[in-house]
Amino acid sequence: MKAAIYCRLSEEDRNKQFETDDSNSIQNQKAMLSQYAAEQGWEIYRIYSDDDYTGSDRKRPEFQQLLRDAEAKRFEVILCKTQSRFTRELELVEKYIHGLFPLWGIRFIGVVDNADTANKGNKKSRQINGLVNEWYLEDMSDNIRSVLTNRRVNGYHIGAFALYGYRKDPDVKGHLLIDEEAAAVVRKVFSLFAQGYGKTAIARILTDRGIPNPTEYKRQKGLRYKGPKSKNSTYWKYFAIADMLTNEIYIGNMVQGKYGSVSYKTKQNKPRPRDQWYVVKGTHEPIIDRELWDTVQWMVHSKAKPFAGGEIGVFAKKARCAYCGYTLRTHKAHGMYYLECPNHNVAQDACIGTFVPVRKVEQAVLSELKRLSDAYLDKDAVTQKVEFQNDIRQKKKQVAEQLDAYQKRLSEYSKGLRDLYMDKVRGFLTEQDFTEMSKSFAVDRTRVEKQIAEAEVTLEQLDQAMQNGDQRKELIDRYTAFESLNRPIVETLIDYVRIGRRIPKTSEQLIEIHWNF
Secondary structure (H helix, E strand, O other): OEEEEEEEEOHHHHHHOOOOOOOOOHHHHHHHHHHHHHHHOOEEEEEEEEEOOOOOOOOOHHHHHHHHHHHOOOOOEEEEOOHHHHOOOHHHHHHHHHHHHHHOOOEEEEOOOOEEOOOHHHHHHHHHHHHHHHHHHHHHHHHHHHHHHHHHHOOOOOOOOOOOOEEEOOOOOOOEEEOHHHHHHHHHHHHHHHOOEOHHHHHHHHHHOOOOOHHHHHHHOOOOOOOOOOOOOOOOOHHHHHHHHOOHHHHOOEEEOOEEEOOOOOOOEEEOOHHHOEEEOOOOOOOOOHHHHHHHHHHHHHOOOEOOOOEEOOOOOOEEEOOOOOEOEEEEEOOEEEEEOHHHHOOOOOOOOOEEEHHHHHHHHHHHHHHHHHHHOOHHHHHHHOOOOHHHHHHHHHHHHHHHHHHHHHHHHHHHHHHHHHHHHOOOOOHHHHHHHHHHHHHHHHHHHHHHHHHHHHHHHHHHHHHHOOOHHHHHHHHHOOOOOOHHHHHHHEEEEEEEEEOOOOOOEEEEEEEOO
């Protein structure tokens, strides 16, 4: 008779072992089962071995090969250390051990727990073992989920890899540090989008520059990424850019739990509603400042469409037809960009239509800005009166929000330490447990205290810069001496532009500007 030996070792088994205990090791399983086969006088057909796989994983490669060979009837006996080495799922016990294996003429033996399909008397005990193993899987899944949920709620990063732009802190588990090389790419993506480039255009720019995409970047940094290597390792995709532009982790907030497992029996995940995500503010240093973030989010949600070439039109979602109120569309013809009413082609009486070169609208806006500046603005007087710079003010607001979040976390850690001490006094915790748990709290509290000190220093520096007002004149010039328009300027200054048709035989055309101020 030919016997197949199946061995399995999970990471959980490794964690249970002492240095001198190899009872669960693959080598021990192979030796024990080989000896058992020799004692029975059976020839070993093959040894199947899955290392670092749980008993609930149905996609174990050697397990799947064992089943294929069993169906092909290449052996008559399957030997395992225990039934749980083969599977911990009662469903698979019934499907294979009690169902298909007998049909294929295969005997199953669990040497240690005496599971033997040749012994009809112990079928119920095999089913009970299967049920106990099933309960074990469910309890273990609940315990793991509880631990992970607790860490998510407290703002600790629990993923295998840090988000592109960050790296794991080697000194503080669950904390993220900025990876400057990747962070520079993230800042470029946000900047390009704010300037009016579409997501596809940004992906094309990064690809053309030969910048490794996030997956390839992980490999280049030596991370143990198991995904297949792509032939186009620098190819960026639309969805990578889209996800990056809306990920709050880039402004210092930890966002986790976007996906949840369907069941402990499968690794398949499904999206979770936003109100079930775990979002903790101020857990790490932001890559994107709040002003740029807010601008990008407004642009994303306004859904301005890019025209051919990937760039979003300067007046996209801003220009309206004076006759029907429809938003004008941007298109390119003969090397020039135009705005036109899409409603004109719907029906003859739908709209008389609007058509205007983008450059003409831009010149009208620039001329009106200059007229308003000259008529109402004394630049020298304004320079003397301006006390705050927009960029510094936004930065101060951002740092103040982070400081507030850090102080709240410090309060939580202090309360946690007090609660631990009271539990020790009441006898709920041993001295050893109290020492170990309080040490973890103390490390976290020290880290947050350091972050608070750094934030307070930054606030003092920003206050000093605002009082000095060194850039006040540059700030006034920046907003009063436009030579051309771009997407961020239009978004900041203009609510919408109402445009009518050109008066025949003249160059006059209705261009009515509605400002945000």
